[in-house]
Amino acid sequence: MTLYKEQQKVRTAMNATFSGLTEDNFLAQRILAQSKGESQMKKKWSAALIFAIAALMLGAVALAAVGWSSLRQLLPRTLPIQEEKFAADAISIPISQTHNSNLITFGTVELYWAKDGLFITVPVKEADAKYVVCGSHDIVDDFSSWPPTHIWSNNTQIPADEWRTGREILEVAPQSGNWSASLRSEEGDLAVILGIDSPDNRKLPEGMLLTLRFIVHNWQTNEKEYVSLNLELPPMTMQQELLPR
Amino acid sequence: METVKGPDSLEKEMERMVITYQHDLLRLCFAYLCDEELAKDALQETFLKAFRSLSGFQRDCSEKTWLTRIAINTCKDIRRSAWFRYIAREITLDMLPEPAAPVQQIDASITLAVLSLPPKLKEAALLCWYQEMSYTEAAQTLNISPQAVSNRMKRARKKLRQILEGSGFHDAL
Numbered sequence: 001m002t003l004y005k006e007q008q009k010v011r012t013a014m015n016a017t018f019s020g021l022t023e024d025n026f027l028a029q030r031i032l033a034q035s036k037g038e039s040q041m042k043k044k045w046s047a048a049l050i051f052a053i054a055a056l057m058l059g060a061v062a063l064a065a066v067g068w069s070s071l072r073q074l075l076p077r078t079l080p081i082q083e084e085k086f087a088a089d090a091i092s093i094p095i096s097q098t099h100n101s102n103l104i105t106f107g108t109v110e111l112y113w114a115k116d117g118l119f120i121t122v123p124v125k126e127a128d129a130k131y132v133v134c135g136s137h138d139i140v141d142d143f144s145s146w147p148p149t150h151i152w153s154n155n156t157q158i159p160a161d162e163w164r165t166g167r168e169i170l171e172v173a174p175q176s177g178n179w180s181a182s183l184r185s186e187e188g189d190l191a192v193i194l195g196i197d198s199p200d201n202r203k204l205p206e207g208m209l210l211t212l213r214f215i216v217h218n219w220q221t222n223e224k225e226y227v228s229l230n231l232e233l234p235p236m237t238m239q240q241e242l243l244p245r
Numbered sequence: 246m247e248t249v250k251g252p253d254s255l256e257k258e259m260e261r262m263v264i265t266y267q268h269d270l271l272r273l274c275f276a277y278l279c280d281e282e283l284a285k286d287a288l289q290e291t292f293l294k295a296f297r298s299l300s301g302f303q304r305d306c307s308e309k310t311w312l313t314r315i316a317i318n319t320c321k322d323i324r325r326s327a328w329f330r331y332i333a334r335e336i337t338l339d340m341l342p343e344p345a346a347p348v349q350q351i352d353a354s355i356t357l358a359v360l361s362l363p364p365k366l367k368e369a370a371l372l373c374w375y376q377e378m379s380y381t382e383a384a385q386t387l388n389i390s391p392q393a394v395s396n397r398m399k400r401a402r403k404k405l406r407q408i409l410e411g412s413g414f415h416d417a418l
Contacts, residue, residue, distance in 0.1 A: 003373070006374055006402075007373070007375075007377045010355060010359060010370070011374065012352065013352035013353075013355035014272065014352075014356045015272070016348050017352055017353055017356040018272050018276075018342070018356075019344045019348075020341070020342030020344045020345055021271055021275055021281065021284075021342050023267050023271060027263050027267060027288070027289065028259060028260040028263040028264070028292075030289065031259065031263070031292045032256055032259065032296070034289075035293060035296050035297065149301070175325065
């Protein structure tokens with residue numbers, strides 16, 4: 001059978017089977033409206049605030065008093081979070097962290113366990129000065145070429161070649177968790193945030209081993225490193241919901 | 246002199262693309278994810294990403310190839326999520342949306358057979374058969390060589406025949 005006949009058979013079959021799928025007559029308007037809303041949002045808010053708002057909408061907060069240290073600097077003071085309500089033991093620092101990367105190093109991981117999930121902040125740095133790390137959320141999507149041509153930096157798109165100043169870009173892409181974000185401090189330090197919506201609540205009070213996986217992708221050489229970050233967690237206390245819905 | 250498109254013309258272009266490609270891309274996303282709500286989310290995300298990148302689109306490939314590439318990458322991101330992995334993904338006919346008209350058994354069998362192919366073969370099959378792309382266009386979309394597409398299609402054909410013969414449909418494809 002020729003390719004053309006195969007195409008006709010499969011297309012006819014699948015179109016008949018999928019005939020119940022209905023298009024959205026207002027899709028274009030929604031996309032344009034959403035895009036306008038996003039560009040206005042980018043002018044007003046930092047990426048850190050967007051993440052914090054998303055975390056609030058999940059009904060939990062990814063920050064707590066002890067673990068606020070690195071994230072605190074990333075968030076503007078206008079956030080309506082009542083710091084005094086955070087318990088001192090809300091954050092659990094892993095007993096030990098081990099990993100297998102040659103390209104990046106990890107700072108001290110901070111975790112927060114609330115009713116809606118486990119929130120993990122992973123500071124990341126390049127292991128050698130010839131590299132510079134970026135988060136997947138820093139990339140300006142451009143599917144017409146590889147590597148991507150622009151990076152989000154301070155809510156501005158700048159050419160990646162200009163941003164990297166001769167260094168090789170290592171994109172740190174989380175492969176664990178239900179959602180992720182990336183944040184930068186004013187000093188330019190990168191933190192990758194992961195959320196796990198349904199952690200194993202039986203194990204967390206007793207302590208557990210948690211492995212977070214990342215792919216580190218060198219844009220200039222196209223090489224990939226598959227990284228596991230192993231955390232030995234002490235027993236953790238689940239926090240009550242600290243903010244009203 | 247390079248012509249720079251203003252925001253109004255970009256919006257009009259996006260509206261045209263949505264009207265032209267929504268039908269096929271929705272079905273492609275559904276075939277990838279086998280979930281109507283996820284497919285609609287993926288479709289919206291695809292056009293949103295396309296609109297954000299539209300001013301930089303160099304037209305070194307066709308619009309359809311470009312949009313399809315974005316759609317597949319978007320579907321792959323959804324598939325990678327831990328939540329997606331926890332859901333049982335065995336494909337059955339009752340998972341598909343109620344068709345607008347009765348479907349012949351052979352058509353349902355071909356559809357289920359394509360949807361149950363291993364991911365890389367399914368990807369190639371959806372592009373070459375369902376989206377009617379050439380091997381070159383499919384290769385551009387997937388960022389692999391045309392030879393690799395050809396190899397995947399050979400394996401897809403073989404696998405599909407095995408599945409369809411098992412369902413009693415000989416020479417269906």
